[in-house]
Each structure stands twice: as structure tokens, then as C-alpha cells.
Amino acid sequence: MMEYLVFRLYAPFASWGEAAVGESRPTATYPGRGAIIGLLGAALGVRRDDDERQRQLRDSVGIAIKQRSPGSLMRDYHTVQVPASQSKVTYRTRRDELSAPRKVINTILSSRDYRCDGLWTVAVWLTPEAELTLGDLEKALKTPYFTLYLGRKACPPAAPLAPRREAFAQLRDALDVEFPPLCGRNQDEERRALRLPDSVVYAWEGDAKALDGNGHGVESSEVWDVPLNRRRWQFGPRAEYRRIVQAREDG
Known part of the structure; x- marks a missing residue:
């Protein structure tokens, strides 16, 4: 048996950044790992420039995700003002960019993607190097220091995270826990109202059999979402394992 901290994420809009x-x-x-570390860090009050507490949090937890629904994709069109490149001029912050003389400001076009009505379950456990406790993390999620959001500040949670600690025999058991329905009176009504798909995705770190002791149907890839330096937005690689399971089999 291992103790896990389990909570859910739901919002009308979420954005889980990839390489841009x-x-x-x-x-x-x-x-990904970077997004969950950022969420936990905000709850704990860890600032982006606090390298030591960022390292402490990063090294203390393992993370797994159950995607109950990816939501639908929405693309938002933007115009962004940026200063033109100039020799011997470095803009270190967005404030520096906006303070540049108007004559050197250019306008560029951009698009930002969001997931609409996505629903995810997150399981967190402690590593052997942990300097935090699951109790610390649970308390922080219930009374966060900073406002929590799902990827961007325009994406606050639309339902309680409902964090709870519990011991399970397998990681999959932790990810399969049931939460109070977001809508309707039971899980079936919630499934219909949110149009949950017929399959779920499990994603975890560790090894191929860490989910439930069975490596069948598992795929893996290298993902670059391990926060190395939050001030410089530097990320490192890790191995991520995934399995797609029909919803009727997901517990």
C-alpha cells in the first residue's frame, strides 16, 4: 500500500502549454509534470524566483494523470505588441518591452489554444528524496496561498479540487477514485452532461508497470516538462508512460 494525494481539475478553459x-x-x-508542479507551487506560495523551494517541490513528488475528458479545442486569435530587435538592447521583462519607444514597437499575430470542459484526476506521491509531506500539499490545495489556475491566469478552476489522502494498493486505484459529480445526481448523469468520451487516458512516470503491474498496452515517449529553472522557463526531459482504456474498464 502507498499513500497518495488525489484531486481533480475541471474548468471551462484550461491550457497545458507545450513547446511554442x-x-x-x-x-x-x-x-504535464510542469503544470502540476506549478499548481502545487502556487498553492504552497512558492515564488518563481525561489530556486531552492522550486527544487524542493520538484524533487519531492511523483505525478500521474487520468484524463477523463480532454475537452474540446478552442483557438484564440491575438495581436501582440513587441519591440523590434535592436543591437545591444536586451528586454528582460514584459515591462521592459512595453516601455520601449513607440517607434520601435511592432505588432505580431499569435494564436493560443485552450481545452474547453476538460476533466482530469491527478495523483501525487512522495519520492524517497521528499522534503515535503502529502499533508502539506493537501492543506495548501484546500487553502492556497496564490490563486490557482489551469495553465493560464484566465483559467481558474470551476469546481473544488477536493484533495484527499488515501492509501491504495496500486496507482490505478488512486486515479480511479470517484469525486462528487460536477453536475447531475450521479456519475452517469455527469457523463452525459459533460459528454465524457468512451475511453480514458492514464499517464504516469516511473516505469511501464507502475500503473497496475501490467505493462500490456503501454506506450512511452520522452517529454520535456520537468521544470529546471522557472525564471528562465527551462525544462528537462523525462519518460512518460500512457495507456488508453475503455471507460467501462476504468473502475
Whole structure:
């Protein structure tokens, strides 16, 4: 048996950032490690420039996701003002950019993607190097220091995260816990109201059999979502494992 901290994420809009090049700002279908670390950090009151507490949080937890619904994709069109490149001039912050002389300001076009009405379950456990406790994290999620949001500040949660600690024999058991329905009187009504798909996606770290002891049907890939330096937005790689399961089999 292992103790997990389990909570859910739901919002009309969420954006789980992926590698962004040029004017396109895509979103993944479910939150990665960096997004969950950022959410926990906001709840704890860890500031972006606090390298030591960022490291402490990053090294303390393992994370897994159950995607009950990816939601639908929405693309938002933007115009953004940025200063033109100038030799020997460095803009270190957005404030610096907006303070540049108007004559050197250019306008670029961009698009930002969001997931609408997505629903995810998150399970967190402690690593052998942990300097935090699940009790600390649970308390922080119930009374967060900073406002929580799902990827961007325009995406606050639309339902209680309902965090709880409980011991389970397997990681999948933790991810399959039931929460009070977001709408309707029971899980079936919630499924119909939110148009939940016929399959769910499990994503986790560790090894291929960490979900339930069975490596069958598991795929893996290298993802770059391990926060290394939040001030510089630097991320490192990790191995992520995934399995797609029909909803009637997801517990």
C-alpha cells in the first residue's frame, strides 16, 4: 500500500502549454509534470524566483494523470505588441518591452489554444528524496496561498479540487477514485452532461508497470516538462508512460 494525494481539475478553459515556436501557442490534452508542479507551487506560495523551494517541490513528488475528458479545442486569435530587435538592447521583462519607444514597437499575430470542459484526476506521491509531506500539499490545495489556475491566469478552476489522502494498493486505484459529480445526481448523469468520451487516458512516470503491474498496452515517449529553472522557463526531459482504456474498464 502507498499513500497518495488525489484531486481533480475541471474548468471551462484550461491550457497545458507545450513547446511554442513563433506565433503558435498549443496546448496538450492533459497537464504535464510542469503544470502540476506549478499548481502545487502556487498553492504552497512558492515564488518563481525561489530556486531552492522550486527544487524542493520538484524533487519531492511523483505525478500521474487520468484524463477523463480532454475537452474540446478552442483557438484564440491575438495581436501582440513587441519591440523590434535592436543591437545591444536586451528586454528582460514584459515591462521592459512595453516601455520601449513607440517607434520601435511592432505588432505580431499569435494564436493560443485552450481545452474547453476538460476533466482530469491527478495523483501525487512522495519520492524517497521528499522534503515535503502529502499533508502539506493537501492543506495548501484546500487553502492556497496564490490563486490557482489551469495553465493560464484566465483559467481558474470551476469546481473544488477536493484533495484527499488515501492509501491504495496500486496507482490505478488512486486515479480511479470517484469525486462528487460536477453536475447531475450521479456519475452517469455527469457523463452525459459533460459528454465524457468512451475511453480514458492514464499517464504516469516511473516505469511501464507502475500503473497496475501490467505493462500490456503501454506506450512511452520522452517529454520535456520537468521544470529546471522557472525564471528562465527551462525544462528537462523525462519518460512518460500512457495507456488508453475503455471507460467501462476504468473502475
